[in-house]
Amino acid sequence: MKRAYNFNAGPSALPLPVLEKAQAEFINYNSTGMSVMELSHRSKDFEQILENAKNLLKELLDIPDTYEILFLQGGASLQFSMVPMNFLGTDQTAAYALTGSWSEKALKEAKKEGKTAVAASTSEGKYRSIPKQADIILPEEDIAYLHITSNNTIYGTQWHEYPSFEGVDLIADMSSDILCKKIDINQFSLIYAGAQKNLGPSGVTLVILKKELLDRIPDNLPTMLDYRTHVKNNSLYHTPPTFGIYMLSLVLEWVKEQGGVDAIQKHNEHKASLLYECMELYPDFYRPHADKDSRSIMNVTFTLPNEELTKSFLQQAKEKGFVGLAGHRSVGGCRASIYNAVPLEACEALASFMKEFRQANVTVSEI
Amino acid sequence: MKRAYNFNAGPSALPLPVLEKAQAEFINYNSTGMSVMELSHRSKDFEQILENAKNLLKELLDIPDTYEILFLQGGASLQFSMVPMNFLGTDQTAAYALTGSWSEKALKEAKKEGKTAVAASTSEGKYRSIPKQADIILPEEDIAYLHITSNNTIYGTQWHEYPSFEGVDLIADMSSDILCKKIDINQFSLIYAGAQKNLGPSGVTLVILKKELLDRIPDNLPTMLDYRTHVKNNSLYHTPPTFGIYMLSLVLEWVKEQGGVDAIQKHNEHKASLLYECMELYPDFYRPHADKDSRSIMNVTFTLPNEELTKSFLQQAKEKGFVGLAGHRSVGGCRASIYNAVPLEACEALASFMKEFRQANVTVSEI
Numbered sequence: 001m002k003r004a005y006n007f008n009a010g011p012s013a014l015p016l017p018v019l020e021k022a023q024a025e026f027i028n029y030n031s032t033g034m035s036v037m038e039l040s041h042r043s044k045d046f047e048q049i050l051e052n053a054k055n056l057l058k059e060l061l062d063i064p065d066t067y068e069i070l071f072l073q074g075g076a077s078l079q080f081s082m083v084p085m086n087f088l089g090t091d092q093t094a095a096y097a098l099t100g101s102w103s104e105k106a107l108k109e110a111k112k113e114g115k116t117a118v119a120a121s122t123s124e125g126k127y128r129s130i131p132k133q134a135d136i137i138l139p140e141e142d143i144a145y146l147h148i149t150s151n152n153t154i155y156g157t158q159w160h161e162y163p164s165f166e167g168v169d170l171i172a173d174m175s176s177d178i179l180c181k182k183i184d185i186n187q188f189s190l191i192y193a194g195a196q197k198n199l200g201p202s203g204v205t206l207v208i209l210k211k212e213l214l215d216r217i218p219d220n221l222p223t224m225l226d227y228r229t230h231v232k233n234n235s236l237y238h239t240p241p242t243f244g245i246y247m248l249s250l251v252l253e254w255v256k257e258q259g260g261v262d263a264i265q266k267h268n269e270h271k272a273s274l275l276y277e278c279m280e281l282y283p284d285f286y287r288p289h290a291d292k293d294s295r296s297i298m299n300v301t302f303t304l305p306n307e308e309l310t311k312s313f314l315q316q317a318k319e320k321g322f323v324g325l326a327g328h329r330s331v332g333g334c335r336a337s338i339y340n341a342v343p344l345e346a347c348e349a350l351a352s353f354m355k356e357f358r359q360a361n362v363t364v365s366e367i
Numbered sequence: 368m369k370r371a372y373n374f375n376a377g378p379s380a381l382p383l384p385v386l387e388k389a390q391a392e393f394i395n396y397n398s399t400g401m402s403v404m405e406l407s408h409r410s411k412d413f414e415q416i417l418e419n420a421k422n423l424l425k426e427l428l429d430i431p432d433t434y435e436i437l438f439l440q441g442g443a444s445l446q447f448s449m450v451p452m453n454f455l456g457t458d459q460t461a462a463y464a465l466t467g468s469w470s471e472k473a474l475k476e477a478k479k480e481g482k483t484a485v486a487a488s489t490s491e492g493k494y495r496s497i498p499k500q501a502d503i504i505l506p507e508e509d510i511a512y513l514h515i516t517s518n519n520t521i522y523g524t525q526w527h528e529y530p531s532f533e534g535v536d537l538i539a540d541m542s543s544d545i546l547c548k549k550i551d552i553n554q555f556s557l558i559y560a561g562a563q564k565n566l567g568p569s570g571v572t573l574v575i576l577k578k579e580l581l582d583r584i585p586d587n588l589p590t591m592l593d594y595r596t597h598v599k600n601n602s603l604y605h606t607p608p609t610f611g612i613y614m615l616s617l618v619l620e621w622v623k624e625q626g627g628v629d630a631i632q633k634h635n636e637h638k639a640s641l642l643y644e645c646m647e648l649y650p651d652f653y654r655p656h657a658d659k660d661s662r663s664i665m666n667v668t669f670t671l672p673n674e675e676l677t678k679s680f681l682q683q684a685k686e687k688g689f690v691g692l693a694g695h696r697s698v699g700g701c702r703a704s705i706y707n708a709v710p711l712e713a714c715e716a717l718a719s720f721m722k723e724f725r726q727a728n729v730t731v732s733e734i
Contacts, residue, residue, distance in 0.1 A: 006400075008405065010606060011408060013401075019404075020394065026386065026393060027390055033373075033688070034373055034380075038378060039375070039378060040375045040377075041378060041569065043375075073441045073570065073608075074440045074441055074445075077591050077604070078589075080590075081589035085589075109589055109590060112587055112588075201404040201608075203607075203610070222445075222448035222480075223448075223475070224441060224447075225448070238442050241608060241611070242378055243610070243611075
């Protein structure tokens with residue numbers, strides 16, 4: 001069986017050894033005579049899966065005991081509402097740094113819950129860049145938190161240095177780059193991430209939050225939307241997505257086997273460099289969307305000199321077995337999502353194809 | 368490999384042929400070179416899975432085109448809030464029939480969203496029964512809807528005739544008995560169900576709702592909690608739990624292969640009768656919790672003459688490979704959850720064990 005070169009933006013590639021392990025024990029997990037999906041979420045076997053996932057996250061991301069780790073549902077999209085419902089006080093203002101469509105969506109939901117301010121935006125530059133610390137202007141009011149989107153899948157940009165303001169809680173949507181590189185958890189008060197890029201299958205949302213934040217939550221929220229519910233019940237207030245959490249635990253084990261986040265980061269940087277070098281070699285042919293200092297090691301975005309060439313590139317790529325290279329429907333162009341589980345081989349094959357395609361399509365005068 | 372006799376209350380048994388099919392194509396779905404989990408939720412392959420699931424539901428439950436079918440996240444617990452947020456108008460009262468812990472929880476969340484009334488409750492009788500139509504007293508106010516829990520997993524009771532009031536929208540939590548028997552969809556304005564009992568793995572929530580209900584939804588709800596968001600986007604507003612929906616589609620195919628809901632119902636009634644007959648044979652030894660006219664064909668609940676015998680029964684059952692027979696931690700006793708995918712063989716084995724255990728533990732004078 002030939003594995004596809006999977007550059008999907010999410011749900012996306014999973015490590016083959018993880019899939020193989022899950023397949024082997026799919027019907028009979030740990031000699032229970034049951035699939036993981038058939039285990040009670042209150043059984044010892046599932047509790048171990050959950051604890052294992054939490055412990056691996058603590059280890060891989062160096063999460064101190066002052067943080068809680070939750071596995072929820074609803075993706076980043078539900079977090080867009082939960083964050084302000086829980087932490088945007090009546091007299092406070094929530095500050096948002098806008099770096100793309102996802103941060104716009106986060107802001108839109110926050111506006112429904114209270115007062116907000118745009119602390120920075122690179123929208124005028126078509127979201128080609130990430131704001132510098134100096135570009136972020138916090139409002140004078142009492143700030144509930146500053147929200148950022150750490151990686152922008154659609155535009156292919158990524159924060160390389162996180163903003164930091166004394167006494168201001170930083171909240172990050174890390175759906176598309178969690179575990180891709182070393183971070184200092186202590187810079188953040190809350191991190192959330194849909195699992196379907198670097199963590200596992202869709203349907204699980206990881207939340208890592210500072211315990212002291214819990215004191216700020218107002219009473220009378222819908223029980224399911226109050227973080228305290230899930231903290232008190234160790235993510236077992238209601239039936240969690242058990243199989244998704246199991247797959248996530250296997251992915252974390254795989255990350256550890258690769259040498260942890262440091263090793264994964266080096267690998268990711270190498271993979272990304274193959275594609276960016278190709279674009280730097282032929283800047284008139286492969287035109288990057290992101291500014292060099294803001295570009296992402298997770299999503300590499302570019303366009304070709306014209307629509308026709310872009311179309312032809314995507315068509316030929318598809319025929320050669322590259323999956324998911326079309327840019328997001330809102331911006332067009334091309335995008336290679338090269339999350340943790342995308343193997344080096346796939347990036348090498350894509351870089352080769354990019355060179356071949358240029359060779360075959362550039363006019364002689366341009367060479 | 369020996370399959371466990373799985374009587375878990377949810378997540379629960381899945382049909383073996385479904386697990387086998389999913390295992391076989393786990394790494395290479397439909398010759399894509401990818402797992403279902405690795406497919407884009409906007410790919411043709413996944414769209415087909417989603418459409419297939421919807422079409423099978425329409426066929427199996429005879430759902431007319433005046434209804435929408437949605438696949439959401441958050442389980443019944445999030446529906447407890449979404450239902451009143453969307454359909455409980457400012458000047459209206461939402462009526463709840465209380466038949467157990469889950470309906471109490473549904474009411475608790477509704478109270479946070481507006482005015483409510485208890486239209487019926489069997490709480491005083493320890494939730495041994497289901498109210499009759501005549502027992503349901505609707506408040507005089509403008510009724511937003513009447514909410515019922517169609518099957519009560521903890522107490523082992525089930526509605527056999529649904530209440531019906533002219534002009535009153537009936538909303539049902541069918542998490543634990545959807546697809547277990549023939550129903551007339553037209554009696555309901557909205558049905559919701561966590562998938563983890565009769566439909567598939569945990570992490571998917573099925574919602575079936577009458578289109579005309581959508582006009583009642585107020586503006587400015589959190590986008591993810593507004594049913595219209597998911598209707599407009601065919602459950603693809605954000606990344607859905609793709610693998611869960613795939614498993615659900617396989618379970619629906621299996622239901623169809625069994626002969627549809629009619630055949631499943633006969634099978635379920637047969638399975639339940641084996642256990643209830645055993646209890647009727649030894650009413651002093653196996654004491655049913657539910658009244659005869661209210662008992663469930665999904666969850667069979669009973670206690671033994673004393674705590675010690677109950678403990679011993681559960682211990683020996685466990686040793687013999689019966690899984691999940693302990694009653695819910697809130698009520699104790701025993702519970703056999705015999706959802707659609709629990710095979711007849713498991714119920715036969717349990718009935719035999721019940722007879723043997725009684726034989727070995729009843730005092731001679733009682734025989």
